Amino acid sequence: MGATMTLTAERTAAETFLAEATELLGAKGITQDPDLMEPWLTDWRGRYTGRALALASPGSTEEVAGLMKLCARHGVPIVPQGGNSGMVGGATPDESGRGILLSLRRMDRVRDLDTGAGQVVCEAGVILQSLHELADENGLRFPLTLGGKGSATVGGLISTNAGGTQVLRHGTMRAQVLGIEAVLADGSVYDGLTALKKDNRGFDLKQLLIGSEGTLGIVTAATLRLLPAPTARVTVWAGLSGIVEARTLLRAMERAMGDTLEGFEVVPAHCLDSVVAHLPDARPPLSQRHEWNALIEFVASGMDEGRLRERAERALAEAMEDGLFDDAAIAANETQAEDLWTLRESISAAERARGPAMQHDISVPVEKMPEFILAAIPAIEGEFPGTRGIAFGHLGDGNVHFHILAPAGAVPGEWEEDEGRRVSGRVYDLVTDWGGSISAEHGIGQVKIGELARLGDPVALAMMRSVKRALDPDGLLNPGKLVPGA
Amino acid sequence: MGATMTLTAERTAAETFLAEATELLGAKGITQDPDLMEPWLTDWRGRYTGRALALASPGSTEEVAGLMKLCARHGVPIVPQGGNSGMVGGATPDESGRGILLSLRRMDRVRDLDTGAGQVVCEAGVILQSLHELADENGLRFPLTLGGKGSATVGGLISTNAGGTQVLRHGTMRAQVLGIEAVLADGSVYDGLTALKKDNRGFDLKQLLIGSEGTLGIVTAATLRLLPAPTARVTVWAGLSGIVEARTLLRAMERAMGDTLEGFEVVPAHCLDSVVAHLPDARPPLSQRHEWNALIEFVASGMDEGRLRERAERALAEAMEDGLFDDAAIAANETQAEDLWTLRESISAAERARGPAMQHDISVPVEKMPEFILAAIPAIEGEFPGTRGIAFGHLGDGNVHFHILAPAGAVPGEWEEDEGRRVSGRVYDLVTDWGGSISAEHGIGQVKIGELARLGDPVALAMMRSVKRALDPDGLLNPGKLVPGA
Structure with a gap:
């Protein structure tokens, strides 16, 4: 009897919350339709399926803030989600069905583009591929890319501090974010969008929010840096006898090529064999089989390709003379360069097939x-x-x-x-x-939270819990993710 | 009578604390000698003078942690200090005399130097100049410098997120710190020294501590990045008609010279006049007087100077053709380059003299x-x-x-x-x-805390207060600094 009464009381509370949320967001902004919700309740790798009270899709920061205030008042948890292409179940709600799944995908406006300053202000729902296209159309470049670029959103990339293949030169997402806007647990809006290169007015709240997987705040927009488009690219495949030699070659290339060194990926023979067996058109780039391979890329802007190639050839010739690698092929054109990258990018699929x-x-x-x-x-x-x-x-x-x-x-x-x-x-x-x-x-999400609890530095974990409790005292922001024991 | 009793009780508490601290640190590690304490109780600009129970100078992280535990148990505030060359009174205690002044200067060991990886692990008391020399001796470079380099310490530079003249290319101190070790308010030691280029195990505690002016923890050591020593440097003085034109020139140089652009400083005619009047040997670098001047520096490593100069000359010739500046002089050698920088670095003194x-x-x-x-x-x-x-x-x-x-x-x-x-x-x-x-x-320190309270974003200030209370609930770490209303 007691249980039933509680259940009824809960249903009523949920109904009240939903009525208020619907009034706030409109019919377009919130749904309980199982068919509409279903694709977003399972993570990309299909390892977690959760439940949610509703799927909210606000159209503006004000609406996110309003919804967060409602959540705070009613004690309703909220799970922010971008492109739902994460690898650790970080955007999938738990099975309680108590919380709201918050999609930021409708917030996909580019609020401002300043080509002179090399800055763009994007809402959280802007898709990485669209950002690349926008930069490209303006003779610029957003220097972060990854496999899921067709679905990954700016908000998700920021919340997970995404990496990719250009981190060596350009850093992870942390290095691309010049400013951030986020809705906090009490529904207040942190407006740190203005990009200041130097600002010593206190704690680095921007970096605290980046990579926090939605557990400290909901990223609604960001100011991102854009770089000049590259004018030269040289891609090299080198065969080596060992992984220690690969490190020596890496250091030599750093010294000789400075900031033009943008990628240095290693591929063992096993992986290359797998790819060649898996992809119908793939051929090994070198005539001999090598225990290890290195895929090296040099990129420059404001320099013509002939000059970069000449410099790279000189550096490679010296490295070869020093015995740092056994054989190498330099891509003669963009197609050959893409073919080399295809080998690298097919490894996961080829290995899975085995x-x-x-x-x-x-x-x-x-x-x-x-x-x-x-x-x-x-x-x-x-x-x-x-x-x-x-x-x-x-x-x-x-x-x-x-x-x-x-x-x-x-x-x-x-x-x-x-x-x-x-x-x-x-x-x-x-x-x-x-x-x-x-x-x-x-990231950690749900997949690794147990291992983080087991292996993480207890002092660091205690700091994380303190900060989490300070900024989200009721534990409403993406509960059960990232912070063990929060 | 009641007041006297309280006073006696307080003295006793302080005496107990001091006895325990002396036992912990040894006679060498703590003093109440007014002559020894005096130089450190006034800030570098002479605007603040404080009092302290004692000056503690621990020799190791363990001693700092032990002292912090004592402070926590006895409720004694602690003011960390590096080279005492800060500009905002951030390392000067208040006038209550209740707290300990903590000097990190004895902790000046270089724990590890890895020239291959370009990394050095320094204790907080290592002086910037020594770090420069160490890097130099090893064919490397620490890419941050500033006027107070003869006294500024690594700990102070980190706690204040120091800047300087190379930020344009290399970033502030935030960009130089690869790992950090800090003693927290409860005396626990956060060991984040291991430099990982990629790590998504949670909140960015390193960046949270950097720039927190000792209000969240006491930085005891750090892993810093070292870059290859430059092989080429080209320094230019350009005369311009206006500050808008200076920005256009800056953008043109960024496009044409990419990452070699390391400095872009502007100097109005008034300042150059002041310097020429103030310094006996100073001469204006250009024959005509220009409303604005730009001091531009290009630096490269792994490129010979002739090549960099040729590239810079081509870029400048194009910019001149486009009317982006009126006249320019390129330093012919290191001495001329130093002379140009002397003009820039003498502005503050020359203006003060007026x-x-x-x-x-x-x-x-x-x-x-x-x-x-x-x-x-x-x-x-x-x-x-x-x-x-x-x-x-x-x-x-x-x-x-x-x-x-x-x-x-x-x-x-x-x-x-x-x-x-x-x-x-x-x-x-x-x-x-x-x-x-x-x-x-x-930074904010004491000087600007009132202005930050008046003008800071209330949402950001509330976040800061929450984080401060979470990590230093008793308010013992550098009280009265940086965080308004903490």
């Missing part, structure tokens, strides 16, 4: 990565007989995709839940022993 | 700075007849030194306290109206 594997998005200090790979792969393979370890990706960022392939005969869907889990635990133990991060790029 | 002035360290969006200068100077001169406004400095950062010179006949030491104060208030009003910062570089 069977079940546990994938880890990890980092250690750049300088230590070769030794980490050389130590961690045999350690895991020794502990879990029949598994095979491979590592590929952003050596220049100290961030590789560290995959452990299941033993032959492992049952897909079963192995991952059983031995696979233990494998991942050991990988994260090793990464932590080496001073690294269990999440270099993808 | 009489009383109110100095403001302000920023607005880079793109708006020319219009701000053109609007703000006549506004102030109109409101305060007889005053004269000048602006010089880091145009490329949107940060100028905005000086208002007193009317002829103003009494030094009196005018500043009277009309000068009202002048500053109006300058800060205008800066705020333009979306700018009342403190671009120097």
Whole structure:
């Protein structure tokens, strides 16, 4: 009887909240239609499915603020969502159905573009691809890109501090955000959109909000930097005998090529074999098989391509003389350059096609990565007989995709839940022993919150909990994500 | 009688605390000697003098942590201090004498230097000049410098997010810190020294601590980035007709010279006249007098000087053809380059010699700075007849030194306290109206805390107070600084 009464009271509270929210947002701005909500209640990788009271799609910062005030008054949790292309379930609500799923996709206006200053003010829902196109049309460039660019939104990229393949030179999303606007837990609006290169008026609230996965505030707009469009690009594929040699080559290229070095990706023979077997048109770029390969890219603006190529050729010739690599091919044109990048970008799919594997998005200090790979792969393979370890990706960022392939005969869907889990635990133990991060790029979300609780520095976790409680005392902003024990 | 009893009780509490602190730190680590304490109780500009229970000089992070725990247990405030060369009284205790002055100067070890990775782990007390020398000896460079480099410490530079003349290209201190170690209000040690280029395990605690003026934690060590030493430098002095033209030239140089553009400082005719009058050996670099001047510096590493010079000359020739400036001189050698920088660096002293002035360290969006200068100077001169406004400095950062010179006949030491104060208030009003910062570089400390309370965004100030209370609930870390109403 008591339970029923409570349930009725809850329903009434929810109904009151929904009526007020509908009045605020209009019929266009909120829905409970299961068909409309369904695509957004499961994460991109299909690992989590949640429930929500409703899907709210406000059209303006004022509406987000108004909704947040309603949520605060009624104690309704709110889960912000961008393109729903995240990898860690960070934008998927829990199964309680108590909260609101907040889509920022309707807020997709470009509020201001200043080509002279190289700045654009975007709302949270602007899609990365659209931003690239806008920059391109104006002779400019937004220097961050990643696989999900067709759906990833500015708000999501900021909330997760997205990375990609240009971090070596241009940094993660943290480096692209010049200003930010966010709705806080009490519905107040933090307006930090004005881009000031220098400002020492207090704590860095902008960086505090970036990468906080919607747990401290809802990013509604941002001022982003745009760079001059590149005028020259030189792409190189080099064959090497080892991963230690790859680091030496990386340092030599940094010294010789300075800021023109934009990408330095490593690809072991195993991955190249997989890609060549998987893609019908793919051919190995070099005549011989090499234990390791490096995909290197130099980019410059304000310099013609002949000059950059000449400089790169000189630097490579010197490195070859010093024995830093065995063979290399320089892309003769854009098509060849794209073909080299296709090899790199097809690795995940090609490896997946070979069977079940546990994938880890990890980092250690750049300088230590070769030794980490050389130590961690045999350690895991020794502990879990029949598994095979491979590592590929952003050596220049100290961030590789560290995959452990299941033993032959492992049952897909079963192995991952059983031995696979233990494998991942050991990988994260090793990464932590080496001073690294269990999440270099993808974030914590729901997927890794347990591992963060287990392996994170207790002092850092205590600081995070204190800050979380300070800025969201009722725990309404994206509960259950990122901050263990919040 | 009651008052005396309280006083005695307090003395006893202080004595107990001091006995425990002495046991912890040893005689070398703490003193109450007024002669030893005196130089550190007044700020560098001589505007504030405080009192302290004692001067503690711990020799290690463990000792700082132990002292902080004692402070927490006894409720004793603590004021961290580096080189005591700050501009805003941020490292000077208040007059209550209740707190400890904490010198980090004994902690001056370089814990680790990795020339391959371009990283150095310094304790808080390492002096900037020593860091420059260390980098230099190793063919590297620490890309931040400023006037007080002979006394400024790494800890102070981090706590104040220092700037300088290379921010245009290399960013403020925020961009140089790869990792941080800090003692928190409860005496726990946040160890974030490991430099990871990518790490998405939660809030950006490092950036939260940087620039927090010791109000959230005590920085005890940091991992800093080092860059390859420059191999080429080209310094140019250009004469222009106006400040709007200076911005156009800045943009043209950015486009043509990319990342080699390291400095772009503007100097109005008034300042150059003052310097030439003030310095016995100074000569104007150009034959004609120009309303504005730009000091431009290009720096490259991994490129020979001839090539950089050739590129700069081509860019300047094009800009001249486009009418972007009237005349220019390129320094023929290092001595001439140094002479040009001496002109720039002597402006403050030369202007001071002309009489009383109110100095403001302000920023607005880079793109708006020319219009701000053109609007703000006549506004102030109109409101305060007889005053004269000048602006010089880091145009490329949107940060100028905005000086208002007193009317002829103003009494030094009196005018500043009277009309000068009202002048500053109006300058800060205008800066705020333009979306700018009342403190671009120097911080808030004690000097500007009232103005920040008056003009700061209430939402941002509320966030700051929440974070401050969360991480320092008893208000022991540098009380009375940076956070209004904390």
